Amino acid sequence: ILNVEQSPQSLHVQEGDSTNFTCSFPSSNFYALHWYRWETAKSPEALFVMTLNGDEKKKGRISATLNTKEGYSYLYIKGSQPEDSATYLCASSLSGNTPLVFGKGTRLSVIA
Amino acid sequence: NAGVTQTPKFRILKIGQSMTLQCAQDMNHNYMYWYRQDPGMGLKLIYYSVGAGITDKGEVPNGYNVSRSTTEDFPLRLELAAPSQTSVYFCASSYSRGAEAFFGQGTRLTVV
Numbered sequence: 143i144l145n146v147e148q149s150p151q152s153l154h155v156q157e158g159d160s161t162n163f164t165c166s167f168p169s170s171n172f173y174a175l176h177w178y179r180w181e182t183a184k185s186p187e188a189l190f191v192m193t194l195n196g197d198e199k200k201k202g203r204i205s206a207t208l209n210t211k212e213g214y215s216y217l218y219i220k221g222s223q224p225e226d227s228a229t230y231l232c233a234s235s236l237s238g239n240t241p242l243v244f245g246k247g248t249r250l251s252v253i254a
Numbered sequence: 255n256a257g258v259t260q261t262p263k264f265r266i267l268k269i270g271q272s273m274t275l276q277c278a279q280d281m282n283h284n285y286m287y288w289y290r291q292d293p294g295m296g297l298k299l300i301y302y303s304v305g306a307g308i309t310d311k312g313e314v315p316n317g318y319n320v321s322r323s324t325t326e327d328f329p330l331r332l333e334l335a336a337p338s339q340t341s342v343y344f345c346a347s348s349y350s351r352g353a354e355a356f357f358g359q360g361t362r363l364t365v366v
Contacts, residue, residue, distance in 0.1 A: 185357035246296035
């Protein structure tokens with residue numbers, strides 16, 4: 143089972159600040175990298191799925207980049223809002239019939 | 255479409271009791287997963303399946319069993335409940351290993 147690391151573990155920012163998180167994963171036999179948003183008392187929901195080195199994806203104020211050669215992905219939130227408060231999970235899978243393995247997440251709190 | 259349906263939503267078990275957590279999906283997904291959420295630990299993979307009749311262990315399989323007799327259903331069995339199995343359990347499914355995972359609403363299990 144591969145090891146997916148996320149940092150920081152938690153983050154407190156002021157409303158309007160921009161922020162970013164890191165996800166590290168094994169670069170050997172890489173297949174896909176996922177980002178999920180997980181609000182308290184709800185289920186995780188997918189933000190992005192990326193497979194190609196250099197991929198950049200954007201959804202509103204949230205964007206993500208992928209570097210498969212060095213094994214990392216960044217998630218950026220521009221102009222954080224209180225409704226962005228959630229845990230952001232990164233997950234990766236390898237080639238072959240391998241499962242999706244999650245990191246421990248980054249808990250973001252946006253203070254109004 | 256209902257998506258991924260988990261039952262029950264809540265359950266309290268006594269030590270040594272058994273139970274089955276049900277998970278069903280109506281999206282014709284091949285991949286199905288069981289995760290448990292422990293505080294500060296994100297989602298830990300218990301078991302996964304890449305298709306009917308095929309199951310494999312994840313990171314924390316001890317004390318659990320699964321079966322996948324149909325594409326739709328992926329039940330998780332706890333044979334002898336222990337306090338360490340107190341957790342929130344999430345079932346998820348995806349069309350393929352690189353595709354977005356869809357989660358059920360979770361089952362909150364307490365073993366006393």
